[in-house]
Amino acid sequence: MRETLVIxxxxxxxxAAVSAQxxxxxxxxxxxxxxHAGSLSKPMADMEKKFEEEHPNVDVRRExxxxxxxxxxxxxxxxxxxxxxxxxxSLIQTMMVEGDEKYADYCIQFARNQMVxxxxxxxxxxxxINTSNWFEILMNxxxxxxxxxxxxxxxxxxxxxxxxxxxxxYGQEEIFDDLVEKNCKVRCExxxxxxxxxxxxxxxxxxxxxxxVMRDAEIYLMTSLELGEIDYLFIYxxxxxxxxEQGVKYLELPSEIDLSDTSHEDLYERVxxxxxSGRAISGKTIIYGVTIPxxxxxxxxxxxxxxxxxxxxxxxxxxxxxxxxxxxAICGDSAQLPYAIKSYVE
Numbered sequence: 001m002r003e004t005l006v007i008x009x010x011x012x013x014x015x016a017a018v019s020a021q022x023x024x025x026x027x028x029x030x031x032x033x034x035x036h037a038g039s040l041s042k043p044m045a046d047m048e049k050k051f052e053e054e055h056p057n058v059d060v061r062r063e064x065x066x067x068x069x070x071x072x073x074x075x076x077x078x079x080x081x082x083x084x085x086x087x088x089x090s091l092i093q094t095m096m097v098e099g100d101e102k103y104a105d106y107c108i109q110f111a112r113n114q115m116v117x118x119x120x121x122x123x124x125x126x127x128x129i130n131t132s133n134w135f136e137i138l139m140n141x142x143x144x145x146x147x148x149x150x151x152x153x154x155x156x157x158x159x160x161x162x163x164x165x166x167x168x169x170y171g172q173e174e175i176f177d178d179l180v181e182k183n184c185k186v187r188c189e190x191x192x193x194x195x196x197x198x199x200x201x202x203x204x205x206x207x208x209x210x211x212x213v214m215r216d217a218e219i220y221l222m223t224s225l226e227l228g229e230i231d232y233l234f235i236y237x238x239x240x241x242x243x244x245e246q247g248v249k250y251l252e253l254p255s256e257i258d259l260s261d262t263s264h265e266d267l268y269e270r271v272x273x274x275x276x277s278g279r280a281i282s283g284k285t286i287i288y289g290v291t292i293p294x295x296x297x298x299x300x301x302x303x304x305x306x307x308x309x310x311x312x313x314x315x316x317x318x319x320x321x322x323x324x325x326x327x328x329a330i331c332g333d334s335a336q337l338p339y340a341i342k343s344y345v346e
Contacts, residue, residue, distance in 0.1 A: 029059045032301050035070040036062060036085035037288070038148075038217035039113070039155065039236045043321040044085070050313055051305055058301055066153030066217045068275075071095050075103050080295050082302040087113070087236070088154040089289025090281070096291060097333065104291040106333040108345055110310060111288040112324040114260030115155075115162045116250040118240040122228040129232075131254060135166055135175045138232060145179075145232040146213040146221045150186075150273065151202045154286075155218035157273040158259055159234035161283045164188060164195050164271045165257040183211040194270055201276040222248070236286070241322030259286045287326070292338075303340045310344035 032051075036044050041064050048060040063070070067086035073079040075095055086092050089109045096104040117134055119126055129137045138145050150156035160180065167175045180186050184207050188197045199205065207214060213230050215221050222243055225233045240250035255261040259268060268283035275281065290309065292302045308314050315325045328346040331337055337345060 029057055030298055030301060032058050032060045032083070032298055032305060033081050034060065034062045034083040034085065034305070035073055035079075035081045036064060036083075037067040037070060037087040038064050038153070038219035039087050039239055040085055040288070041219055042242050043238075043317050043323065046317045046321070047305075047309065047314060050317070051308055054308070055301070055304065060305075064217070064219070066148065066156075067091055068095075068154070069152045069216070074293050074295065078295075080297050081293050082296040082298045083290065083305055084293055085288065085290045086154070087286070087288055088281075089287045090284070091154065092289045092291050093332075094279070096293065102294065104293050105336040106331055107289045107291050108306070108310070108337075108341075109287045109289055109330040110326055111318055112260065112326060113236045113238055113286040113288070114252075114255075114258045115158055115234060115286070116237045116240050116252055116258065118222075118225060118233045118235045118243075118248050118250045119231060120225060120228070120247050120249065123231040125231075126249075129251060131251065134232075134251060134253070135163075135170070135172075135179065139178050143232065144210065144212060144230045145234070146215070146224060146230045147234040148218040148221060149202055149205065149214055149216050150199050151205065151276050153217050155234070155236060156214070157197075157199070157275070157281060158286065160186065160197050160199075160273060161259065161268070161271045162234060162253065162257050164197060165267065165283070168195075168267070168270065169254060169256045184208055184214075194272055197271065197273045199273060199275050205276075238321055238323040259283065261285065303338055306341050307344065310341065 044062055052060055067088055071091055074081055089107050092107040097107055124143050125137045147159035148156035150160055163179055164176050167173055176188050185200045185204055188195055213224055218235050221233050224230045226246055240248055256264050256267055262285050271283040273281045292299055296302050310329050318325050329344055331345045
């Protein structure tokens, strides 16, 4: 009995010592903080693993949110981030790089995406929907659809742009009114060839009936789609692609309305969104952006992360997750780029 107690006591002591050593090792690790768009959740989880494998002394900590919300954490809440990644590069450009108070010196455009309409085997009329009638399917009283909060998330205001562009492309003026204006307080006005979509503050943006569902970020709506709470979801192609194994399907829309093709920029720009904060956002090709904020606490390691993101490893991760790379990446403020990443950027 005494020998057993001695062994147990030794095991406890050894376990405590090992735990203490682990705590010491964890404290010795440097922290890399990344704020990123919800649509980058899966590729960034892959990147986190690969980066920590190559840099065992680094603990990558990610915060996921809508792109606008991610940027506001830095610009309005004063939170420190080493890397900020947005699903709309222009948000970094206008909210962090430009203006009287600069929060970053440059924005790198590194990936593309497109809007699709996701659905599952539970979705109503799934055998009937196609690129010519999808808006008519969504108008049916027994069909529910969703998109993310356009004040917080680019995917949300891009969904509104896609719906308005559909009016132009299909020549049917009732599409936006029937799908959006009849169901919430978002309004669209036409003036001199431009459609201006006004978004109320988020507290007034809640759906007014059963017709559609809205969440803060597009990734959170995937659960609603999988559970059959909604039939269709306006989402990025990369996310729908990532959920194929869970039974998610998607309808690719015409390039004139899916915000994927630079040759249609003149058409996209005919639609403009005005957020509740007064920010005007013109329709444009979906391009992702990344930067290192001026308040970064670990800028050297942030540069290493961006090198991996823009290099062969990062490009492989993005491609495997259904997202197109921009190779080489693009930066309009290339003179401000750190020397360590200039070779990756055009």
